[in-house]
Amino acid sequence: MTDTKKSIHGEWSSRFAFILAAAGSAVGLGNIWKFPYITGENGGGAFVLVYLACVLLIGIPIMMAETMLGRRGKQSPINTINALVEEAGADKSWHYLGWMGVIAGFLILSYYSVIAGWASAYAFKAFIGSFVNADATEIREIFDDFIASPMQLIFWHSLFMVATMLVVVRGVNKGLEKAVYFLMPALFILLILLVGYAMTTDNYYQGIKFLFSPDFSKLTGDSVLIAMGQAFFTLSIGMGAIMVYGAYLPKDVSIAKTAFLIAGTDTVAALLAGIAIFPIVFANGLEPSGGPSLIFQALPIAFGNMTGGWLFGVLFFVMLVFAALKSSISLIEPAVAWLVEHKGMNREKACIWSGLAAWLLGFGTIFSFNIWSGFKIFDRTIFQLLDYLTANLMLPIGGFFIAVFAGWIIKQQHSEQELQMPDAQSYQVWRFLVRYVSPAAVFFIFLHVVGVL
Numbered sequence: 001m002t003d004t005k006k007s008i009h010g011e012w013s014s015r016f017a018f019i020l021a022a023a024g025s026a027v028g029l030g031n032i033w034k035f036p037y038i039t040g041e042n043g044g045g046a047f048v049l050v051y052l053a054c055v056l057l058i059g060i061p062i063m064m065a066e067t068m069l070g071r072r073g074k075q076s077p078i079n080t081i082n083a084l085v086e087e088a089g090a091d092k093s094w095h096y097l098g099w100m101g102v103i104a105g106f107l108i109l110s111y112y113s114v115i116a117g118w119a120s121a122y123a124f125k126a127f128i129g130s131f132v133n134a135d136a137t138e139i140r141e142i143f144d145d146f147i148a149s150p151m152q153l154i155f156w157h158s159l160f161m162v163a164t165m166l167v168v169v170r171g172v173n174k175g176l177e178k179a180v181y182f183l184m185p186a187l188f189i190l191l192i193l194l195v196g197y198a199m200t201t202d203n204y205y206q207g208i209k210f211l212f213s214p215d216f217s218k219l220t221g222d223s224v225l226i227a228m229g230q231a232f233f234t235l236s237i238g239m240g241a242i243m244v245y246g247a248y249l250p251k252d253v254s255i256a257k258t259a260f261l262i263a264g265t266d267t268v269a270a271l272l273a274g275i276a277i278f279p280i281v282f283a284n285g286l287e288p289s290g291g292p293s294l295i296f297q298a299l300p301i302a303f304g305n306m307t308g309g310w311l312f313g314v315l316f317f318v319m320l321v322f323a324a325l326k327s328s329i330s331l332i333e334p335a336v337a338w339l340v341e342h343k344g345m346n347r348e349k350a351c352i353w354s355g356l357a358a359w360l361l362g363f364g365t366i367f368s369f370n371i372w373s374g375f376k377i378f379d380r381t382i383f384q385l386l387d388y389l390t391a392n393l394m395l396p397i398g399g400f401f402i403a404v405f406a407g408w409i410i411k412q413q414h415s416e417q418e419l420q421m422p423d424a425q426s427y428q429v430w431r432f433l434v435r436y437v438s439p440a441a442v443f444f445i446f447l448h449v450v451g452v453l
């Protein structure tokens with residue numbers, strides 16, 4: 001691998017741009033929509049603890065590994081892995097690793113875009129005043145009517161997919177980078193405002209207690225797997241999104257520092273979302289285990305009945321769409337970069353083809369909320385299956401192999417050179433984590449779920 005080589009897709013203009021883009025990929029629906037509802041479904045505090053442990057012991061080392069591999073390969077994840085396999089003289093079956101990531105990206109984007117479509121529709125509903133003075137029952141009806149209509153879901157899903165493509169087509173600097181510069185600060189300001197509102201409700205402490213006081217009796221084998229899956233999903237690791245962003249990273253940036261910053265930002269965003277949402281859930285007598293509809297049912301009640309709620313509601317859902325957009329662009333970028341490199345397509349064509357594929361796949365998720373809601377495989381609707389398969393299986397398996405590849409296959413001298421750790425000990429700590437701790441943790445959690453442990 002020549003050190004002077006740059007990615008043909010361009011480079012981030014600064015270290016800060018990379019941090020924003022990677023943190024932008026990480027902070028998304030996973031933090032604001034998914035984290036609260038799976039925490040609610042899995043009993044609260046104990047689940048949050050397991051999730052935090054997974055971020056620290058599995059997430060951060062693997063995020064560093066992915067960034068490092070990307071920067072060394074400087075191409076789409078498929079070609080990066082291929083080039084590094086060659087450099088290390090490793091077995092050709094490692095090539096599947098890049099492919100698995102691209103497939104996971106498509107599957108995730110297909111349902112991600114549908115949920116981002118819900119957020120877009122809710123921004124519109126908030127704007128036209130649908131939630132004003134509505135009570136919990138009315139808000140529930142609005143949601144039920146909405147997801148019962150395939151046409152409405154298709155409309156909003158299509159709109160979001162087009163928006164994603166419009167950003168990606170503009171490339172690394174003019175598209176991805178520009179978008180996150182504006183979206184990240186806006187997101188945090190709104191989250192903090194919402195936490196401020198939650199603090200004024202009588203149920204603030206009940207919400208905090210639910211999030212932070214662990215009750216381990218509520219933790220099942222499956223919830224440990226879900227906590228680990230969430231760590232992968234929320235950090236955008238295990239499928240090559242961070243790898244492709246790493247490919248656009250200039251040479252002199254410290255990977256360790258950026259990984260901590262990104263994971264820290266992501267964790268803070270998830271906790272803020274939880275702190276904002278649970279008090280509102282309890283204040284309105286809703287169940288924390290409300291599932292994927294949780295924030296769509298809880299928040300509009302608050303917006304509909306508080307002063308300034310109209311503006312707040314519009315802003316919140318617009319922000320949620322933007323949060324999703326920063327992530328969706330990273331879900332599709334590995335495939336787009338690969339099409340450009342391998343098929344010699346221009347970026348426009350590559351975007352259209354990948355967007356079209358993910359858009360079509362999205363119909364499976366859309367129909368699982370209405371006309372196919374009775375159609376179940378392994379007791380799960382298509383949406384539930386896609387979510388479980390990608391977050392809880394494909395990303396952890398991808399992450400496991402990324403860790404093994406970075407820790408065992410790549411030459412030590414290469415990873416050391418690429419990571420540029422401040423001192424030898426920190427490098428050894430990372431190497432130990434990525435060789436033993438992260439893969440073993442993923443492996444034991446899998447054994448635990450299938451009942452062997």
Ligand code: PFF
Pocket residue numbers: 025026027028029030031108232233234235236237239240241242327328330331
């Ligand atoms: N991290 C994103 C979120 O929390 O919403 C979702 C995601 C983006 C997962 C990119 C995986 C990925 F590669």
